[in-house]
Amino acid sequence: MPSHDDSMTLLETTGLSVTFGGLHAVEQVDISIQVGGFVGLIGPNGAGKTTFIDAITGFVPVSEGTIVFDGQRIDDLAPDVRARRGLTRTFQQLELFEDLTVLDNLLAAAENPKWTDMILDAFHPGRASTSTADVDWALGVVDMADTCDRYPSELSHGQRKLIAVARALAARPKLLLLDEPAAGLDTTESQALGEQLRRLVEHDTTVLLVDHDMGLVLSVCDYIYVLDSGGVIAEGTPAEVRNDPNVISAYLGSHADEAGADDASESGR
Amino acid sequence: MSYLTFLVIGLGGGAVIAALGLGVVVTYRASRVVNFAHAAMGMYIAFAYYELRATGDMVLPILGLPARVPLLDRPTEVTAFALCMLLAAACGAVIYLLIFRPLRGAPALARVVASLGLFVYLIAIVGLRFGGQGAAALVLDGPLPNDLVVWGALKVPADRYWLTLIVLVLAGLLSLGYRFTRLGLATRAVAGNERGAILLGISPNVVGVVNWIVATMLAGGTLILAGPIVRLDPATTSLLIVPAVAAALPGRFNSIWVTVLTGFAIGMAQSEILFLQSQWSWLPDIGLQKGVALVVVLFALVLRGDVLPDRASAAGTRLPRASNARNVPFVAIGLLVVGIAATLFVSSDWRSGIIVTSIATIVALSVVVITGYVGQISLATFAIAGVAAFSMVRFADDIGLPFPLAPAAGILVAVAIGQVIALPALRVRGLNLAIATLAMAVAIEELLFRWSWFTGGFEGATTESPSFLGIDLGVSAIGDAFPRRTFVIMTLVAAALSLIVVSNLRRSSTGRRWLAVRSNERAAAAAGISVTWVKLSAFALSSALAGLAGVLIAYHRTIVSASSFGVFESLIAVAITYLAGIASPLGAVLAGVLASEGLLTVALDSISDSASSYQFAVSGILLIVAAIKFPEGIVGIRSAGGTRS
Numbered sequence: 001m002p003s004h005d006d007s008m009t010l011l012e013t014t015g016l017s018v019t020f021g022g023l024h025a026v027e028q029v030d031i032s033i034q035v036g037g038f039v040g041l042i043g044p045n046g047a048g049k050t051t052f053i054d055a056i057t058g059f060v061p062v063s064e065g066t067i068v069f070d071g072q073r074i075d076d077l078a079p080d081v082r083a084r085r086g087l088t089r090t091f092q093q094l095e096l097f098e099d100l101t102v103l104d105n106l107l108a109a110a111e112n113p114k115w116t117d118m119i120l121d122a123f124h125p126g127r128a129s130t131s132t133a134d135v136d137w138a139l140g141v142v143d144m145a146d147t148c149d150r151y152p153s154e155l156s157h158g159q160r161k162l163i164a165v166a167r168a169l170a171a172r173p174k175l176l177l178l179d180e181p182a183a184g185l186d187t188t189e190s191q192a193l194g195e196q197l198r199r200l201v202e203h204d205t206t207v208l209l210v211d212h213d214m215g216l217v218l219s220v221c222d223y224i225y226v227l228d229s230g231g232v233i234a235e236g237t238p239a240e241v242r243n244d245p246n247v248i249s250a251y252l253g254s255h256a257d258e259a260g261a262d263d264a265s266e267s268g269r
Numbered sequence: 270m271s272y273l274t275f276l277v278i279g280l281g282g283g284a285v286i287a288a289l290g291l292g293v294v295v296t297y298r299a300s301r302v303v304n305f306a307h308a309a310m311g312m313y314i315a316f317a318y319y320e321l322r323a324t325g326d327m328v329l330p331i332l333g334l335p336a337r338v339p340l341l342d343r344p345t346e347v348t349a350f351a352l353c354m355l356l357a358a359a360c361g362a363v364i365y366l367l368i369f370r371p372l373r374g375a376p377a378l379a380r381v382v383a384s385l386g387l388f389v390y391l392i393a394i395v396g397l398r399f400g401g402q403g404a405a406a407l408v409l410d411g412p413l414p415n416d417l418v419v420w421g422a423l424k425v426p427a428d429r430y431w432l433t434l435i436v437l438v439l440a441g442l443l444s445l446g447y448r449f450t451r452l453g454l455a456t457r458a459v460a461g462n463e464r465g466a467i468l469l470g471i472s473p474n475v476v477g478v479v480n481w482i483v484a485t486m487l488a489g490g491t492l493i494l495a496g497p498i499v500r501l502d503p504a505t506t507s508l509l510i511v512p513a514v515a516a517a518l519p520g521r522f523n524s525i526w527v528t529v530l531t532g533f534a535i536g537m538a539q540s541e542i543l544f545l546q547s548q549w550s551w552l553p554d555i556g557l558q559k560g561v562a563l564v565v566v567l568f569a570l571v572l573r574g575d576v577l578p579d580r581a582s583a584a585g586t587r588l589p590r591a592s593n594a595r596n597v598p599f600v601a602i603g604l605l606v607v608g609i610a611a612t613l614f615v616s617s618d619w620r621s622g623i624i625v626t627s628i629a630t631i632v633a634l635s636v637v638v639i640t641g642y643v644g645q646i647s648l649a650t651f652a653i654a655g656v657a658a659f660s661m662v663r664f665a666d667d668i669g670l671p672f673p674l675a676p677a678a679g680i681l682v683a684v685a686i687g688q689v690i691a692l693p694a695l696r697v698r699g700l701n702l703a704i705a706t707l708a709m710a711v712a713i714e715e716l717l718f719r720w721s722w723f724t725g726g727f728e729g730a731t732t733e734s735p736s737f738l739g740i741d742l743g744v745s746a747i748g749d750a751f752p753r754r755t756f757v758i759m760t761l762v763a764a765a766l767s768l769i770v771v772s773n774l775r776r777s778s779t780g781r782r783w784l785a786v787r788s789n790e791r792a793a794a795a796a797g798i799s800v801t802w803v804k805l806s807a808f809a810l811s812s813a814l815a816g817l818a819g820v821l822i823a824y825h826r827t828i829v830s831a832s833s834f835g836v837f838e839s840l841i842a843v844a845i846t847y848l849a850g851i852a853s854p855l856g857a858v859l860a861g862v863l864a865s866e867g868l869l870t871v872a873l874d875s876i877s878d879s880a881s882s883y884q885f886a887v888s889g890i891l892l893i894v895a896a897i898k899f900p901e902g903i904v905g906i907r908s909a910g911g912t913r914s
Binding site for chain 2: 057058059078079080081083084088089091095096097098099100104105107108109111112113115117118121122123124125127129167168171
């Protein structure tokens with residue numbers, strides 16, 4: 001593990017394990033993400049990537065180990081509390097609020113109202129939202145400002161993916177977890193997404209990108225963890241990971257030519 | 270020994286609950302519908318049987334067909350029973366084919382509403398066909414022998430044993446039928462995986478029709494045999510669905526024997542509690558036995574639920590698009606002005622219509638908030654309204670709180686009770702939440718509304734006429750001056766304010782969070798929205814609106830009666846609001862117009878004397894049609910075909 005100043009560590013898991021019944025979905029995973037980093041987490045299907053994200057964001061209970069975020073233990077907090085502390089995520093399946101416009105989708109995520117706001121809302125609904133600037137910024141990052149009055153069902157799959165990213169950004173998170181943002185996109189869309197994601201670093205957002213699309217992860221991340229069968233089998237810079245024998249053997253068989261195979265299957269839809 | 274006697278007497282009620290629970294399981298297996306009208310269907314068949322025995326007329330349940338067909342002069346028990354089983358079979362088949370087959374794959378709320386529509390229709394039709402006296406006019410000499418069987422110190426009427434035996438035999442036949450007949454296997458295949466079953470060449474329609482016929486005959490047959498035990502009555506008999514669903518829940522609407530055992534256990538526990546109440550003076554002498562079903566429901570549901578739905582079952586309740594409600598405050602003010610102007614000129618009947626419509630609008634807004642905007646199906650609206658009404662009288666009588674304080678305190682109590690009712694919503698959703706809140710509503714009705722201290726006992730709960738700053742706001746007056754215009758205007762103002770508040774909340778940060786939770790609870794939590802807080806605060810507002818309606822009903826009636834706040838009223842409220850447009854404040858106004866005794870009733874009455882008596886039955890039909898054809902409600906039809914693809 002590269003040595004960093006501890007104060008710069010944003011997220012650190014120690015011995016993190018998730019067990020469903022007798023099945024160890026995630027086992028003894030230690031990862032560490034520094035402020036400003038663009039970290040990738042890759043692994044073949046069923047490696048436990050989504051379960052790992054679910055554990056960090058509070059959607060599945062941690063069976064063992066600790067999660068420290070921004071200097072504090074968070075493993076007992078509810079998902080919404082973790083989100084308000086600055087840990088937001090996207091979902092593999094699109095989970096946009098279908099009943100709200102794009103703008104309201106982002107506002108709902110950006111706002112952090114107190115209970116008194118409900119009373120204010122009842123009598124003075126037209127107040128300007130304090131989060132409009134954040135929402136405009138998030139829409140600008142993904143270049144989707146022109147869609148703000150439309151409903152998610154009116155957008156293409158690729159556009160919806162970007163709105164999902166924008167919604168997670170709108171709360172100005174310290175750490176953004178992206179769960180397979182390229183799933184269902186064709187090669188060009190996937191590359192365009194990669195470029196837009198890369199821009200997040202310029203906006204001081206730390207990112208953990210989870211995907212099985214090696215091409216995307218290798219091209220945008222500066223540090224990569226490789227997960228297989230619930231455990232970390234390799235970590236390092238893209239160059240190190242690319243040549244790691246463990247990684248190659250994990251990917252051989254299921255994904256002989258990982259990036260190429262994925263792209264072919266996705267564009268063949 | 271008397272402990273045992275009451276336990277054995279409870280076999281009768283237990284057998285009824287077990288048999289109805291079985292019917293719920295049968296229809297659920299075949300069509301994934303929890304049919305809230307199941308007991309009501311059996312109730313109608315039983316009414317038809319006793320009427321046929323007494324008069325020789327077969328009473329038909331379909332509006333537009335002749336009400337009764339003279340069949341035989343003096344049908345024997347066997348003939349009458351056989352004819353009514355044919356009627357039950359026909360009803361089961363028609364109801365499945367016309368209503369629940371088109372709703373396969375429809376969202377939970379649409380299916381709940383369709384069965385509520387059927388429920389409303391059946392109760393209305395029994396009222397129309399059998400007259401105002403209902404069951405009181407029936408001669409309930411059941412087909413089963415009911416002489417006392419003496420067994421040592423145990424003296425129990427024979428029909429309890431017979432009914433138990435029959436239900437056990439039927440359950441055995443059903444479970445054998447599911448195991449060994451082709452159709453039974455097909456049903457299990459459809460219940461397990463409908464698409465897979467279709468691929469194997471099994472027709473889900475045949476499976477559905479046969480199972481619905483079996484279930485309806487089961488319900489009708491049981492209630493005919495148990496007529497003397499349950500003392501047939503449209504309201505109470507059709508609400509036997511609550512313990513029946515409670516019996517089916519622990520077996521997840523799938524297990525025949527778990528359902529039968531739970532059904533018997535509920536019936537026997539109820540009977541035993543009745544006895545204990547007479548033995549232990551410290552037990553309240555009120556409807557504790559109805560609490561048994563609630564306890565079973567809560568144990569079965571809440572202990573099993575999760576705070577957030579898991580990855581696999583994340584699909585939300587599909588509800589009509591929520592209008593952005595931007596113009597509603599202006600419409601509300603416009604309606605208020607028109608309403609006040611009308612109040613000054615129209616006759617007494619129309620003023621009563623305005624009062625009822627205003628209050629029903631507030632009730633409907635309570636449903637719009639919790640179900641339309643947050644997606645939580647609550648069937649306890651009127652239970653909460655009743656709590657506010659009775660509490661208000663207690664605060665006024667016992668503590669002497671004056672006008673604006675007593676109703677405000679009553680509404681606060683309603684909000685507190687609403688938070689208790691909201692607790693299951695934190696762990697269960699959709700249909701299961703509907704069941705939990707229904708069980709809560711029944712428990713409140715039986716426990717609180719029969720508690721003589723709370724409801725004023727023998728003297729009843731009389732409201733003090735409200736007055737504020739020297740202005741008399743009461744309703745009472747002599748002759749044509751009733752209802753007083755200031756009271757009419759007060760209800761109009763309350764309705765207009767409620768409309769403005771709800772629509773303001775809809776288009777602000779609160780409304781965004783409501784709809785986010787309605788769309789997708791997991792995504793809402795990931796976006797930093799506290800799903801628990803959103804549900805509790807929405808239940809609080811919804812309860813406050815229900816409570817406001819409750820205190821207005823109390824002032825309107827001047828004497829508060831539990832009959833204004835029954836479970837049936839709650840079911841109607843949800844159903845009519847859905848029909849009018851459940852995700853729109855203006856839908857709530859339309860629901861107010863459609864409400865019984867509201868402006869539509871007054872208009873119908875002014876056309877013809879009998880027109881309004883068909884209102885409920887017609888609403889029931891409209892509801893079923895709406896659930897199938899226009900899931901967005903009447904207000905949504907205009908914008909249907911709009912943006913949603």
